[in-house]
Amino acid sequence: MSANGPIDRIVFGDNQFFGINHMSQDKAQERAERFAKLDNVMAVYDHAIEAGIEGIMLNSNDRAKGICDRFRADPDKYGHLRWYPSIPYPHKYASMVNDRGMVGAVQEILFAQGAKSALGKMLKGGMAVATLDAVKLMKMLVDQEMEIYHDLDVRVVFLQNVIVDLMLGYDVAEPFKAYCEHIRKKYGAYPGLITQNLPFLRAKLIEWGIEDVVICASINKIGYLMSPGVEEYEQVLAENDGTKYPVMAMSTLASGAVPPAEAYEYINRHNIQSVVFGASSPGNIRQSVSLIEPEGASA
Amino acid sequence: MNNSLKLGIVGAGRMGITHFSIANAHEHAEVTGVADPSRLITTMLGKYTKVSTYKDYKGLLKGEQLDGVLVCTPPALNPEILDAALEAKLHAFVEKPFMLSAGDGERFARAFDAAGLVNQVGYVNRWNDMFTKAKSFIEHGLIGRPLRFRSEMFSPTIIRDPGDAGWRSTHANGGGAVYEMASHALDLINYMLGAPDRVGGTSLTKVWSKQVEDVVSSSLFYESGLAGTIYVNWSDASFRKPTNKFEVFGSEGKIQVDQHGIKIFLTRAHEAHGLKEGWNQLYITDVFSSVPFYVRGIEYTAQMFDFIDAVRAAKAGEPAPVRCTFADASANLRVIEQLFADGAANAQGDAA
Numbered sequence: 001m002s003a004n005g006p007i008d009r010i011v012f013g014d015n016q017f018f019g020i021n022h023m024s025q026d027k028a029q030e031r032a033e034r035f036a037k038l039d040n041v042m043a044v045y046d047h048a049i050e051a052g053i054e055g056i057m058l059n060s061n062d063r064a065k066g067i068c069d070r071f072r073a074d075p076d077k078y079g080h081l082r083w084y085p086s087i088p089y090p091h092k093y094a095s096m097v098n099d100r101g102m103v104g105a106v107q108e109i110l111f112a113q114g115a116k117s118a119l120g121k122m123l124k125g126g127m128a129v130a131t132l133d134a135v136k137l138m139k140m141l142v143d144q145e146m147e148i149y150h151d152l153d154v155r156v157v158f159l160q161n162v163i164v165d166l167m168l169g170y171d172v173a174e175p176f177k178a179y180c181e182h183i184r185k186k187y188g189a190y191p192g193l194i195t196q197n198l199p200f201l202r203a204k205l206i207e208w209g210i211e212d213v214v215i216c217a218s219i220n221k222i223g224y225l226m227s228p229g230v231e232e233y234e235q236v237l238a239e240n241d242g243t244k245y246p247v248m249a250m251s252t253l254a255s256g257a258v259p260p261a262e263a264y265e266y267i268n269r270h271n272i273q274s275v276v277f278g279a280s281s282p283g284n285i286r287q288s289v290s291l292i293e294p295e296g297a298s299a
Numbered sequence: 300m301n302n303s304l305k306l307g308i309v310g311a312g313r314m315g316i317t318h319f320s321i322a323n324a325h326e327h328a329e330v331t332g333v334a335d336p337s338r339l340i341t342t343m344l345g346k347y348t349k350v351s352t353y354k355d356y357k358g359l360l361k362g363e364q365l366d367g368v369l370v371c372t373p374p375a376l377n378p379e380i381l382d383a384a385l386e387a388k389l390h391a392f393v394e395k396p397f398m399l400s401a402g403d404g405e406r407f408a409r410a411f412d413a414a415g416l417v418n419q420v421g422y423v424n425r426w427n428d429m430f431t432k433a434k435s436f437i438e439h440g441l442i443g444r445p446l447r448f449r450s451e452m453f454s455p456t457i458i459r460d461p462g463d464a465g466w467r468s469t470h471a472n473g474g475g476a477v478y479e480m481a482s483h484a485l486d487l488i489n490y491m492l493g494a495p496d497r498v499g500g501t502s503l504t505k506v507w508s509k510q511v512e513d514v515v516s517s518s519l520f521y522e523s524g525l526a527g528t529i530y531v532n533w534s535d536a537s538f539r540k541p542t543n544k545f546e547v548f549g550s551e552g553k554i555q556v557d558q559h560g561i562k563i564f565l566t567r568a569h570e571a572h573g574l575k576e577g578w579n580q581l582y583i584t585d586v587f588s589s590v591p592f593y594v595r596g597i598e599y600t601a602q603m604f605d606f607i608d609a610v611r612a613a614k615a616g617e618p619a620p621v622r623c624t625f626a627d628a629s630a631n632l633r634v635i636e637q638l639f640a641d642g643a644a645n646a647q648g649d650a651a
Contacts, residue, residue, distance in 0.1 A: 169320025196593035257584035
C-alpha cells in the first residue's frame with residue numbers, strides 16, 4: 001500500500017459549503033449565503049472533528065485556498081488531519097472555455113503561470129503549443145492545483161469524474177498511468193479516481209495493470225448515478241480486492257432520496273473501504289458518524 | 300468489433316469531445332476519425348487516443364470508411380458538411396441549433412429522410428428524465444387542456460466583456476443567446492406542446508456582447524388559443540450552471556419542471572400515475588433512468604446511444620423513430636427567424 005498508510009474509513013466532504021444541493025435551489029442558495037463566511041465553514045469543520053472525523057475531502061475551487069490557510073494556521077488543533085483533495089476545479093476551466101474557446105483556454109492556462117514558471121521557460125524555449133507534451137502539461141496543471149495544499153498531510157489526490165469518465169470513453173491507458181505515477185512520486189499519496197462508472201473503470205484499470213488506486217464512486221441502494229446499474233456495482237464490490245482498489249462511497253444518500261440509517265446500513269454490508277459524506281448540522285454529522293461502522297464487510 | 304459502427308466527428312470542441320467519449324463507449328460503435336482545424340487539439344487526440352485526425356471534414360470523409368458522422372461545428376459551417384455527408388450516404392447527428400436558416404434545415408430534413416438516413420439533432424433536454432416525464436403527464440391529460448406556458452433558461456455564460464474573438468460573437472457564425480440558448484427553451488416548447496404559429500413583443504437585449512443579444516424575451520401564440528412566453532438570459536451570474544425552467548398551466552392543473560424536479564398541482568387525483576389532488580413533488584431520484592456509461596449527465600448518453608441504435612436499426616432494414624429529427628430542429632429555426640424579425644421590428648420602433 002501507500003507509504004502514507006491506509007485511507008480513512010470516514011471522510012468529511014465539502015459540497016454542503018458551496019451551494020451544491022441536488023434537491024432544491026432555494027436550499028442551495030440559503031447554504032451559499034451562510035457559508036460565504038469562512039468562520040461559519042470552520043465551525044462546521046470543528047463539529048466534524050469533535051465527532052471524531054480525521055479525513056477531509058476538498059474540491060479545488062475559489063474557497064479551498066482560504067480553508068487550507070485556516071487549517072495550516074493552527075497545527076496544534078488541525079495538524080493530525082489527513083487530506084483528500086479533488087482536482088481540477090472544473091468551473092474555472094469551463095468558464096475559460098466559455099470566454100476563450102477550447103484553444104484559447106489552453107493557451108490562457110499555459111501562459112497564466114508567467115514567463116518565470118517552468119512552463120513559461122519551456123514556452124520561451126521555443127516549444128510550440130501544438131507540439132506540447134500533454135503528459136508534461138497535465139503534471140504542471142496538477143502541481144498548480146496542488147499548491148494550495150502545501151504542508152498538509154495529503155493521503156489521496158482525486159481526479160474529478162468529469163475528466164476521469166471522459167477519458168475512460170477514449171479507452172487509452174497512458175493518461176491514467178501518467179496521472180497515477182505522478183501523484184505517487186511527487187506527493188507520496190494514493191492516486192484517486194472519481195467516477196460514475198465504477199465497474200467499467202475498475203475493469204479497465206485491471207486490464208491496464210494499474211493498481212493501488214482509490215476509486216471514489218456514487219454508491220446508494222437506489223442506483224442513482226451508478227452506471228450501468230446497481231446489480232453490476234454489487235457484483236464488482238463483492239469480488240473487489242480492497243487492498244488493490246480501495247473503494248470510497250459518495251452520494252450514499254442519493255441527494256436525500258435514501259434516509260441515513262438505510263443508506264449506511266447498505267454501505268456497511270458491502271465491501272466498501274471508505275465513505276465520504278457532507279453535512280452541516282452537528283446532529284447530522286454525529287448521526288452519520290455513528291451509523292457508519294468502523295470496518296466495512298470484506299470481500 | 301468487426302460489426303461495429305464506424306463514426307467520425309467533425310469539430311472537437313466541448314461537445315465533440317464529449318460525444319467522442321460516449322459514442323466510443325457503446326459496445327457496437329467506435330469513433331475512428333476526428334476532424335478539427337486546431338493543431339493543438341488534433342495533436343493531443345492523435346497522441347492520446349486511437350483515432351486518426353484530420354484538419355477538416357473533407358479529409359475525414361476521404362480517409363475513413365464511415366457509417367455515420369457527428370457534426371459538432373458552429374452551425375454556419377454545417378450546410379457544406381451535411382451536403383458532403385449526404386453525398387457519402389452517412390447517417391448524421393448534428394449539434395443544435397443545427398443550421399442558421401429554417402430553409403436550409405428543411406432542405407436537409409427532406410434529403411436525409413428521402414435517402415433513408417438517420418438524422419438527429421442534439422437538443423439534449425429531450426432525453427432528460429424530468430422533461431420526458433413532464434411531457435408524458437401533459438400528454439396523458441393530467442393538467443387538462445394546456446392554456447399558458449413559460450419557458451425560461453438562465454446561465455452565467457457571458458458575465459464579462461467577451462471581446463470579439465471566437466465564433467460566439469456574431470450571428471453569422473451562429474453566436475448569440477437566441478441561437479445558443481433560446482433554441483433550447485424553444486425546443487422544450489416544441490417537444491412538449493408543438494411549435495407556435497407566431498411570435499410577438501420580442502426584445503433582444505445586450506448586456507456584455509457587442510454584436511449579439513444576451514437576453515431574449517418574447518410571447519408565442521398558437522392558432523388553438525394556447526400562448527406562452529420565453530425568457531432567456533445567459534448573463535445571469537446568480538446561476539451556477541445552465542438551468543431550464545418550464546411551466547404549463549392547464550384547465551385541470553399546473554406543472555413546473557426543471558432538470559432536477561417536477562412540481563405538479565392537480566384539481567383531481569390521478570392514482571394510475573401515483574399523483575394526488577393538490578400539489579405533488581417528484582425528484583430526479585424518483586424517476587431517473589440508468590445508462591450503460593455516464594459522462595456529464597444521463598441525457599447525453601441516452602441521446603447518443605439512441606442515435607447509434609437508430610443507425611444500427613436502419614442498417615438492419617428496420618428504421619426506428621428518432622426523438623429529435625432535422626425536421627424538429629427546423630421547426631425551432633422557423634421560430635428563431637420570427638424572433639429575429641420581430642425583435643428587429645420592435646428595436647426600430649424604439650429608435651423612432
